Amino acid sequence: MDKELRQRLDQRLEQLENRVALLERNLDLVAAGQRRTSLRSLWRRPPMWTFEQYPPRLLNFNAFxxxxxxxxxxPRIAMVTPSYNHGQYLGATIDSIVSQAxxxxxxxVQDGASIxxxxxxxxSCGDGLSWKSEPDKGQSSAINLGFAGVDCEIMAYLNSDDILLPGTLAYVANYFVSHPDVDIVYGNRIFIDREGLEVGRAVLPRHDGKALQYxxxxxQETMFxxxxxxxxxxxxxxxxxxxLDWDFILRAQAAGxxxxxxxxxxxCFRIHDAQKTAATYAVGAREMGILRQRVLGFEPTHMQIRRAIAPYLVQQVAYHYGYKLGLLRY
Known part of the structure; x- marks a missing residue:
């Protein structure tokens, strides 16, 4: 078998793996949707990983x-947006950062030579940001290129389809100034659809380092x-x-x-058809397996993962409904 034919077969196999993984994921979503009110559905699909929780509605920025x-x-904040052919969403991403003043x-913005x-x-953005468009080796490469040689105190990257909520930079800066012992922060997220309409929210409990290993x-879009x-x-x-973000997080946690x-x-985390999270699901499964093997010393089964993170998931469900009932306010 010649080299070119082998490469084509390998590419075809990877495409089939992606399709199978996506099919499994979609079946899980359908099953969870059919049992939305059952305890089993909460176990299979906790609120923080359920993107479309209700019909699309306008996101009221004044309510925060x-x-x-x-x-x-x-403190000086450096933010990078890796981008490739996301022009339909990129404008909203840029505006959400620049408008924070x-x-x-x-x-x-580090663009991978979009067309x-x-x-x-x-x-057309003027002096509100710096940018460069050139071929890169993917999202990880673009982020590293964007941060190269930057002098700052706080760092974050925001993908080209996500948006910051108003006041985020001022809030994060204040927290870091008043808590010099804290190294990494993150917060709650909102799910939006391709039109920017709100379809769900994820309210998270306090940080749990053990659950994070599993x-x-x-x-990621909330992390600084x-x-x-x-x-x-x-x-x-x-x-x-x-x-890539979980690898960075786990290395930071291991470093103390x-x-x-x-x-x-x-x-806000945007849900749309061309989203990388869905399109590379099989690749992600392999990479997550590599990270679990590295951190835990073995690759756990799905049941072992569920059991390990069960206490955190129970807390998350409690926070979710506490927020819905107005007992928690953010």
Whole structure:
């Protein structure tokens, strides 16, 4: 068998694996939807991993707590958006960051040579951000390129289809200034559809380092960290294309850095057909297996994972319904 034919067969096999994995995932979603009110459905599909929880509705930005005052000694925040052919969503992502009017912000879009009108959009943004469009080796590579040589105190990346909620940068900056012992923060998330309409919310309990070894429950789009974390554990591992954020999180946890879940909605996670989370599900399953093997010393079964994270899932369900009933306010 010649090399070219083998490569084509390997590519075809990977496509089939992705389709099978997506089919399994969709069957789980259908099953969970049919038993939405049962305890079994909560076990199979906890609220924090159920994207479409109710019919689409307008997201009322005025309903959130007002942004705190920006501290006088506002720490320098560096944010990077990796982008490739997401021009239809990128404008909202950029606006959600620039409109925060944070005075000490470095914001950069690292585009992978898009061909969908992204370049024209970036040219129209003026001086509100820096950007570069060039071929890269994927999302991990783009993030590392965007952060290369940046001088800052706080770091974060926001994908080109997600958005920050108003006041997030001021809130995060205030928290870091008043809590010098904290290294990494994250918060609650909102799910939006391709039109930007709200379809769900995820309210998280306090950080649980043990559960994190089995499953990545941290919403990447809400996560910020001090540069000392990056300097110590290194940049994003470009060998990962799906679980890159979980790898970074686990390396930070292993290094002893302190995590805190903030009691606030910080960002919105967009659900759409071309989303990487769905399109590379089989790749993600393999990468998550690699990380569990590295951290735990073995690759647990699905039942072992469920049992290990069960206490955290119970708390999450309690927080979810506590928020829905108005007992918790964010």
């Amino acid at each position: 707590k007002p942004a705190p005052a920006i501290p006088a000694n506002a 944070y005075p000490n912000l470095y914001y950069h 969908d009108g992204t370049i024209d959009l970036l040219r 499953a990545d429950y941290i919403p 960290w001090r540069k000392r974390v990056w300097d110590r554990i290194g940049p994003i591992d470009e060998n990962f294309h799906f679980a 850095f302190k995590f805190v879940r903030l009691p606030r909605f910080l960002s």
